[in-house]
Amino acid sequence: MYTVAQLVGGVWGAGGDGGELVVRDPADDSPVSTVPVATADEVGKATQAARNAAAQWAATAPAERAAALHRAADAVAEATEELAAAVTAEMGKPLADARGGVEAGIGTLRQYAELAPLRGGRTLNGDADALDFLTPQPRGVVAAITPWNDPVAVSCGLLGAALVTGNVVLYKPSERAPATGWLLARALDQALPPGVLSLLTGGPEVGAALAAQDVDVVAHVGSTATGRAIAAAAARTGAKVLLENGGSDPLIVDAGVDPEWAAGQAAMGAFANAGQICVAVERIYVHREVAGEFVAALVRHAEALRVGPGRDPGTELGPLVDRRHRDHVHGQVAAAVAAGARAMVGGEMPDGPGAFYPATVVTDCRHDMPLVREETFGPVAPVVVVDSFDEALRCAADSPYGLAATVLTASMSHAQRAWRELPVGTVKVNAVFGGAPGGAAHPRRASGQGFGYGPELLDEFTATKAVHIEAPGGGHW
Numbered sequence: 001m002y003t004v005a006q007l008v009g010g011v012w013g014a015g016g017d018g019g020e021l022v023v024r025d026p027a028d029d030s031p032v033s034t035v036p037v038a039t040a041d042e043v044g045k046a047t048q049a050a051r052n053a054a055a056q057w058a059a060t061a062p063a064e065r066a067a068a069l070h071r072a073a074d075a076v077a078e079a080t081e082e083l084a085a086a087v088t089a090e091m092g093k094p095l096a097d098a099r100g101g102v103e104a105g106i107g108t109l110r111q112y113a114e115l116a117p118l119r120g121g122r123t124l125n126g127d128a129d130a131l132d133f134l135t136p137q138p139r140g141v142v143a144a145i146t147p148w149n150d151p152v153a154v155s156c157g158l159l160g161a162a163l164v165t166g167n168v169v170l171y172k173p174s175e176r177a178p179a180t181g182w183l184l185a186r187a188l189d190q191a192l193p194p195g196v197l198s199l200l201t202g203g204p205e206v207g208a209a210l211a212a213q214d215v216d217v218v219a220h221v222g223s224t225a226t227g228r229a230i231a232a233a234a235a236r237t238g239a240k241v242l243l244e245n246g247g248s249d250p251l252i253v254d255a256g257v258d259p260e261w262a263a264g265q266a267a268m269g270a271f272a273n274a275g276q277i278c279v280a281v282e283r284i285y286v287h288r289e290v291a292g293e294f295v296a297a298l299v300r301h302a303e304a305l306r307v308g309p310g311r312d313p314g315t316e317l318g319p320l321v322d323r324r325h326r327d328h329v330h331g332q333v334a335a336a337v338a339a340g341a342r343a344m345v346g347g348e349m350p351d352g353p354g355a356f357y358p359a360t361v362v363t364d365c366r367h368d369m370p371l372v373r374e375e376t377f378g379p380v381a382p383v384v385v386v387d388s389f390d391e392a393l394r395c396a397a398d399s400p401y402g403l404a405a406t407v408l409t410a411s412m413s414h415a416q417r418a419w420r421e422l423p424v425g426t427v428k429v430n431a432v433f434g435g436a437p438g439g440a441a442h443p444r445r446a447s448g449q450g451f452g453y454g455p456e457l458l459d460e461f462t463a464t465k466a467v468h469i470e471a472p473g474g475g476h477w
């Protein structure tokens with residue numbers, strides 16, 4: 001059992017008068033974490049404590065802040081196994097994948113520690129007797145509200161970028177992965193001055209109270225509904241909002257591709273982390289020419305996955321985060337089947353403890369089905385057969401979301417059309433995952449706003465100030 005404590009104004013164990021949450025292992029329902037719940041009054045006091053610490057951290061030299069972030073990365077590296085075990089226990093991610101998420105977070109901290117001191121403003125060509133320049137400054141107090149599906153990697157990105165650019169941070173991890181957030185905050189706090197980082201825990205009401213505070217930035221990665229509520233709250237306070245929300249990412253399988261290879265890509269995109277990835281494959285548009293072989297191969301991939309608790313070596317498909325989420329996933333599948341779709345494999349609620357759900361391939365889907373139109377966030381691959389690349393591209397673009405998309409094609413002209421025409425932040429051609437380090441993109445529509453990754457995230461946490469200096473009295477210096 002993890003006994004989580006809050007960190008407020010440099011003091012561990014503060015607050016928590018709002019009661020207690022218990023997080024359960026999604027593999028067997030056993031209790032994993034006990035978590036204090038912050039009250040709205042405690043959130044307000046934490047915000048004021050952060051405001052009091054902001055000026056000193058903002059005045060700290062960029063090189064010193066970068067050195068602190070390097071030390072924080074060292075501390076997180078020392079806690080890698082403990083953090084990975086907590087991720088697996090709280091949300092079910094297979095242990096090797098959880099370890100990979102921690103390592104990715106460490107890499108991100110180091111990347112920002114290297115990049116931040118190199119950033120600067122620019123000078124302007126004004127009058128000969130004047131000095132004009134633009135300079136970046138910290139925004140002040142950042143509220144970071146993070147998700148449960150990849151809690152360390154995402155948190156390290158937001159917290160690292162905000163801290164190294166001179167902001168102080170109020171960190172609220174998901175109520176489904178609070179022990180992971182607590183362990184991460186403990187590691188980071190070792191390298192930071194008191195008060196620069198605070199940890200607040202609890203359910204959605206704590207996040208809502210935090211978003212309503214007098215902060216300068218609210219950064220959120222999570223559901224679209226929560227993101228919209230945060231944006232509405234920030235509209236009242238004037239805080240900048242940085243959002244990566246939900247998605248329903250399409251995969252297009254063009255004519256002329258190897259259906260076996262394409263099925264492997266689709267399986268990876270739909271079933272990795274039990275489909276609980278922001279850029280998971282949520283809907284598949286496959287050309288009729290290759291549809292039969294593609295579906296047969298995709299079914300084989302689904303059947304071959306090794307299912308088990310995330311802590312067991314060799315597990316490829318762990319449980320969903322909890323039974324409530326499993327009910328949501330199964331409800332979408334059942335509704336599609338009732339409307340005429342067919343579950344070729346999976347699609348049935350398993351017996352036994354935990355929140356397990358099988359890898360599921362659903363065919364005979366229509367583009368207008370909720371299973372296709374809405375975010376599922378589970379190990380489900382709905383397949384829509386199309387008659388042309390034009391039809392696939394049109395359907396892929398027709399979505400309220402705009403996070404990412406993948407196109408599998410042997411045609412360079414189709415690849416070019418895809419990246420130009422799809423209204424999403426990221427387009428991947430012939431690989432569902434991957435990309436060069438430092439990539440950054442703007443999610444669109446209901447999927448959010450602002451850069452969430454890469455060097456550009458550093459700019460999101462700074463404000464640019466224009467400065468004009470003349471000699472007094474119109475003379476010379």
